[in-house]
Amino acid sequence: MSDRRRRIGVMGGTFDPIHHGHLVAASEVQSWFDLDEVIFVPTGQPWQKSDREVSPPEDRYLMTVIATAANPRFKVSRVDINREGPTFTIDTLRDLAATYPDADLYFITGADAMAAILTWRDHRELFELAHFVGCTRPGHEMNESTLEGLPRERVTLVEIPALAISSTDCRARVHSGEPVWYLVPDGVVQYIGKHGLYEPHEHTTKDAS
Ligand code: ATP
Numbered sequence: 733m734s735d736r737r738r739r740i741g742v743m744g745g746t747f748d749p750i751h752h753g754h755l756v757a758a759s760e761v762q763s764w765f766d767l768d769e770v771i772f773v774p775t776g777q778p779w780q781k782s783d784r785e786v787s788p789p790e791d792r793y794l795m796t797v798i799a800t801a802a803n804p805r806f807k808v809s810r811v812d813i814n815r816e817g818p819t820f821t822i823d824t825l826r827d828l829a830a831t832y833p834d835a836d837l838y839f840i841t842g843a844d845a846m847a848a849i850l851t852w853r854d855h856r857e858l859f860e861l862a863h864f865v866g867c868t869r870p871g872h873e874m875n876e877s878t879l880e881g882l883p884r885e886r887v888t889l890v891e892i893p894a895l896a897i898s899s900t901d902c903r904a905r906v907h908s909g910e911p912v913w914y915l916v917p918d919g920v921v922q923y924i925g926k927h928g929l930y931e932p933h934e935h936t937t938k939d940a941s
Pocket residue numbers: 744745746747748752753754757840841842843844845846867868869870895896897898899900901
């Protein structure tokens with residue numbers, strides 16, 4: 733048995749819904765860094781998305797569990813959902829660092845999130861708590877200028893197979909009756925249908941009355 737420190741990937745996201753872009757990014761980084769596991773952490777109320785209604789945390793959590801269930805290295809954490817108030821990545825990393833004091837954390841982001849990191853709360857401390865892995869994402873450029881101001885020894889850029897999938901697009905598709913098969917895992921398609929997520933408002937109101 734090797735005595736190297738445990739390596740844990742952390743994949744934060746709203747996951748509204750989780751899609752294959754998230755799963756491929758997590759799988760690629762797991763393999764790239766030989767991570768022992770990747771923990772998906774659905775946000776509580778995301779501070780950057782207060783302009784739109786986000787699905788209930790429990791739905792996003794369950795879709796994430798369904799999507800990751802088959803992979804023995806994937807886990808899902810409730811740490812952000814259980815914390816009161818809006819989610820900040822610094823709190824996610826502090827909590828996970830306290831839970832796993834003997835592990836090295838690798839925070840996985842897409843190019844769009846990577847480019848925004850300097851706007852995140854306590855961004856200097858973020859890099860003390862985790863190594864950051866920026867994954868390529870279609871439509872979002874990531875190059876040396878994206879990394880300006882970031883501690884380069886704590887950031888790695890990884891090219892992953894391009895999947896032009898976003899949760900925004902998946903929600904819009906369901907809303908207008910288009911399919912999301914093969915964009916999200918089958919169980920997630922079924923969960924969305926069963927719970928009527930992302931359907932036009934008229935429908936929800938009708939059901940509730
Ligand atoms: P939304 O459109 O609602 O913002 P999203 O598709 O961007 O959803 P998030 O939950 O916001 O998904 O993203 C969580 C993380 O996954 C972010 O770091 C984001 O950059 C990354 N990510 C999302 N989709 C992809 C993709 N297709 N390829 C690579 N990374 C992705």
